[in-house]
Amino acid sequence: xxxxxxxxKYLFRKEGQNVTLSCEQNLNHxxxxxxxxxxxxxxRLIYYSQIVNDFQKGDIAEGYSxxxxxxxxxPLTVTSAQKNPTAFYLCASSIARGSPLHFGNGTRLxxx
Amino acid sequence: GIxxxxxxxxxxxxxxxxxxxxxxxxxxxxxxxxxxxNPWGQLINLFYIPSGTKQNGRLSATTVATERYSLLYISSxxxxxxxxxxxxxxxxxxxxxxxxxxxxxxx
Numbered sequence: 001x002x003x004x005x006x007x008x009k010y011l012f013r014k015e016g017q018n019v020t021l022s023c024e025q026n027l028n029h030x031x032x033x034x035x036x037x038x039x040x041x042x043x044r045l046i047y048y049s050q051i052v053n054d055f056q057k058g059d060i061a062e063g064y065s066x067x068x069x070x071x072x073x074x075p076l077t078v079t080s081a082q083k084n085p086t087a088f089y090l091c092a093s094s095i096a097r098g099s100p101l102h103f104g105n106g107t108r109l110x111x112x
Numbered sequence: 113g114i115x116x117x118x119x120x121x122x123x124x125x126x127x128x129x130x131x132x133x134x135x136x137x138x139x140x141x142x143x144x145x146x147x148x149x150n151p152w153g154q155l156i157n158l159f160y161i162p163s164g165t166k167q168n169g170r171l172s173a174t175t176v177a178t179e180r181y182s183l184l185y186i187s188s189x190x191x192x193x194x195x196x197x198x199x200x201x202x203x204x205x206x207x208x209x210x211x212x213x214x215x216x217x218x219x
Contacts, residue, residue: 042198042211042212043209044209045206048206058206088153090155098142098143098202100160102157103147103155105152105153106154108153
């Protein structure tokens with residue numbers, strides 16, 4: 001089945017540690033996205049990539065980094081510079097920018 | 113940036129009732145998408161509807177792009193409809209999300 005796989009589902013880290021969230025898609029989509037969701041809030045864009053080896057900052061990119069070495073993979077690293085990293089992180093993909101978004105099941109990150 | 117406002121913020125319905133959720137946006141947009149987020153956090157595509165009306169079973173959506181709003185209709189609601197409904201608008205170079213309508217359907 002085609003889809004977007006995010007792992008792990010739950011992640012716990014100590015403050016000061018970097019952590020990498022995985023996102024893999026087998027939909028053959030060109031565009032991939034990372035969103036952050038805080039309780040009671042909508043989704044905010046962290047980074048997006050329209051093509052391999054290229055990515056752009058979203059509205060809340062500070063303290064995060066990404067890479068896009070393969071079409072199917074778009075990992076997100078939450079660095080120690082991110083002041084409030086505890087959140088629900090959602091990865092999405094689309095055929096191209098502006099096409100319908102399809103989401104993975106998310107990773108809940110807790111940093112203490 | 114663009115403002116995306118959803119109303120009502122919270123809604124409680126008896127099973128079998130109908131409801132209308134609204135999404136207003138402050139500027140012209142390229143596209144609009146409706147999602148349902150279930151209690152486990154999974155976001156499910158409902159409609160991709162830049163303009164006009166679409167129907168899918170008990171759900172339908174209408175976007176009036178010239179007046180900058182979209183409506184999501186849920187008829188004969190079921191407990192499985194509970195969750196948060198988001199609209200997202202394609203503006204500039206990204207999709208912007210509203211803060212959602214939290215729907216609870218009670219048996």
